[in-house]
Amino acid sequence: MFAWARERGGGDGQFAMEGARRTAVPFLLRWSVLLGAVACWEPAARAQGSVYFPPPLRVVRHARDLWFSGPARHLFLTRAAEDTILPSLCRMAAGFTLAAVAGIALGLAVGRSRRAYALCNPVLQFARAVPPPALVPVFVVVFALGTPMQVASIAFSAVWPVLINSAEGARATDPLRLQAAAVLRLTAPERLWFLILPSALPRIFAGLRLSLSLSLILMVFSELLPGSDNGIGFTLTDAQTRSDLLTVWAALVLLGALGFLLNTGLLAVEKRLVGPRMSARRTA
Template sequence: MKGVLLRLFFVLALPALLFTVWWFASDSSTDVFWPPLRTILRTFPDVWTGERFKDDVLPSVLRLSAGYAVAAVVGVAIGMVIGTYRRVRAVCEPVLEFLRAVPPPVLVPVIMLFAGIDHTMKIVVIASGCVWPILLNTVEGVRAVDSVMAETARSYGITGVARLKDVVLRSASPQIFAGLRQALSIGIILMVISEMFAASDGLGFTVVQFQRSFAVPEMWTGILVLGLLGFVLSVLFQLVERRVLGWYHGLRASARRSP
């Protein structure tokens, strides 16, 4: 129980400090673009009602989840192939480096041409940005599989799907999760950007509508919702990561305790 409370303190200490600084720094503000935090918090429950969450927050979360899932499946699958076969990696690496260097937001107008302006476009935009950290980390994770472990598996006749699942994927999973963590933050950014183009709902659309109508406190409440969404998703990701990679964290803890 003491460990849980201590972890909770470390999680909430910095946000609480930043909110306190924000509160006092903005308390006497008369700038229309920099309203006091108390005004923003007072406006929050009036804006983000249950109906607003259903109409704007839920669609954004569903698009983010779909794009992130597509990127995870595609990134891990292609990364496993590229990381396993040296010739495939030699052929694909120049193209991958070129595509990775293209910022996903600049592809939004291009994606709109063939995917339209509906939910598909937003999901494709999110997936196109999230796939690269997952794919590249998967490639590096597969390449870093211990050669002794691979040879031992081959000696025991562990080949094919069993080798990929029990040896390669398991050994590369810490690196894959590092890519998944990076992709999550990228996905939230692209979710907002995609909803600023030809959208009729979503968090990005709502924040822009508030900005265009000079509803500044309402706009700030949308930014707070985005921050809270990112925080909640990060916590959920950490819980999943610790459960899936429990063996890995256990090995690291044992290594630290050993003399």
């Protein structure tokens, strides 16, 4: 009996080690390129001694001292972080939320009707092809400089990927399911909620990921314009004016980290919403 318990304990320990190994190997592979680049950059930058390419550890230390060395009751955010990171995230969140809500609603409405899609598709493709920075002078005239102009430029430019992908997802709904819904006499809201929206979710999230990256880019671009007095974009221009290249590099690293974290969070939401629906659809 004791021998069986030892064998079972050894087997459980072996399974735990194998599980840890299976988790660690993909993690190391996923971060190996970044770690290798940093490992090469650090000694090369220290050997060169150029102010234009500081060592990455120095950049990270400067970013921590500048934005993340505050008290614990403020989530370690400094006063500079409250004037730099939070305003940018608020503008980006407002613009992205408006783009997501409007894009999903209009996309599902357009995608449900073949005639509406045929009429609106040329306009959608034209609007999507217009470079977002080219529209900034129009928004400056309409909204003047300030936060409303920045939020409007983010929302208007980020809405098109969500709208087009939502329309394509709605059009891809299985016709047999729609016919079954008609036989069961489901109402239009019921068909939208139980058939069209679940079918369009993968395409919707594909558009949301594109819009998220666009929102981050446009958030920085809108803060580079005259009239901005806070935000990450303003910090970049201000540091460049003062020839503070260490802060410039720290802001670039901050933008990369924010983009990665936001995209990871959106992927987690997508996996939570789309994964169970897809598995249930396969089962059905």
